[in-house]
Amino acid sequence: xxxxxxxxxxxxxxxxxxxxxxxxxxxxxxxxxxxxxxxxxxxxxxxxxxxxxxxxxxxxxxxxxxxxxxxxxxxxxxxxxxxxxxxxxxxxxxxxxxxxxxxxxxxxxxxxxxxxxxxxxxxxxxxxxxxxxxxxxxxxxxxxxxxxxxxxxxxxxxxxxxxxxxxxxxxxxxxxxxxxxxxxxxxxxxxxxxxxxxxxxxxxxxxxxxxxxxxxxxxxxxxxxxxxxxxxxxxxxxxxxxxxxxxxxxxxxxxxx
DNA sequence: ATGGCTACCATCGGTAGA
Numbered sequence: 001x002x003x004x005x006x007x008x009x010x011x012x013x014x015x016x017x018x019x020x021x022x023x024x025x026x027x028x029x030x031x032x033x034x035x036x037x038x039x040x041x042x043x044x045x046x047x048x049x050x051x052x053x054x055x056x057x058x059x060x061x062x063x064x065x066x067x068x069x070x071x072x073x074x075x076x077x078x079x080x081x082x083x084x085x086x087x088x089x090x091x092x093x094x095x096x097x098x099x100x101x102x103x104x105x106x107x108x109x110x111x112x113x114x115x116x117x118x119x120x121x122x123x124x125x126x127x128x129x130x131x132x133x134x135x136x137x138x139x140x141x142x143x144x145x146x147x148x149x150x151x152x153x154x155x156x157x158x159x160x161x162x163x164x165x166x167x168x169x170x171x172x173x174x175x176x177x178x179x180x181x182x183x184x185x186x187x188x189x190x191x192x193x194x195x196x197x198x199x200x201x202x203x204x205x206x207x208x209x210x211x212x213x214x215x216x217x218x219x220x221x222x223x224x225x226x227x228x229x230x231x232x233x234x235x236x237x238x239x240x241x242x243x244x245x246x247x248x249x250x251x252x253x254x255x256x257x
Numbered sequence: 258a259t260g261g262c263t264a265c266c267a268t269c270g271g272t273a274g275a
Contacts, residue, residue, distance in 0.1 A: 009263075009264070009274080010263085010264050010265075013263085013264060013265085014264095034264095034274085036264065036265065037265095060265085060266085061264090061265050061266065061272085061273085062265080062272090062273070062274090109273080109274060109275055110275090111273095111274085111275065149274095149275075151275095163275095166275075167275080168275060201275075203261085203262080203275075204261085204262035204263055204274095205260075205261040205262050205263095206260090206261055206262085207261095208262090215275075217275080244263095246263095247262085247263080247274080247275080
């Protein structure tokens, strides 16, 4: 089973790119972030025509997450992150697909830091970590994937010294990620490629992609049951070079059946 | 320290992204 995550940065602006990528790589499950569309403007027909069924949580202008599954309906288990009824952001959706629990997340950016947006990020991270712990106690195969907006280590940024005061790389963000991992999750891409420079995002500014000035911020966290089944992982870098493309590239893993 | 680019919403600039 191939599972992918892709921060599309506007699903309607990006539809040709998304459909081309789906056709060329045919993942079984796709988690999307930054739909940037209200619920009713999700391009469902185009997704269905591409062979996928979908659940999504939209929001006007910002955020928005979706889970697509090829030839099967994702069975929704959660919409919105538990722990704060006041939180209106569409940043988490979860489904069961062929026996696997799939959580799709768009963790807040948090800049500028310090400040209220950074506080929101850390609070959201705490709530997410609590939910992740709950998922682990069920002893099920679980994957938590999406845009974590965290640069885990210096290996994951083209010039780490430039990012020390940024919400993506501040010690609070990195230690929150480490604390999450320490529950027993595996960072799938890093496990298979412990020493390689791997990026999933490149700035639109200053020809970031051309200079390979990137970050690794889109991650796959696997529960122990799935860690054992991990056989491959990668980034579809070429998609970042297409016309009218997102600033993120799709990331994927492959699990043994 | 700033700005560079792209999207959305609603104009022709503001907000957000990372």
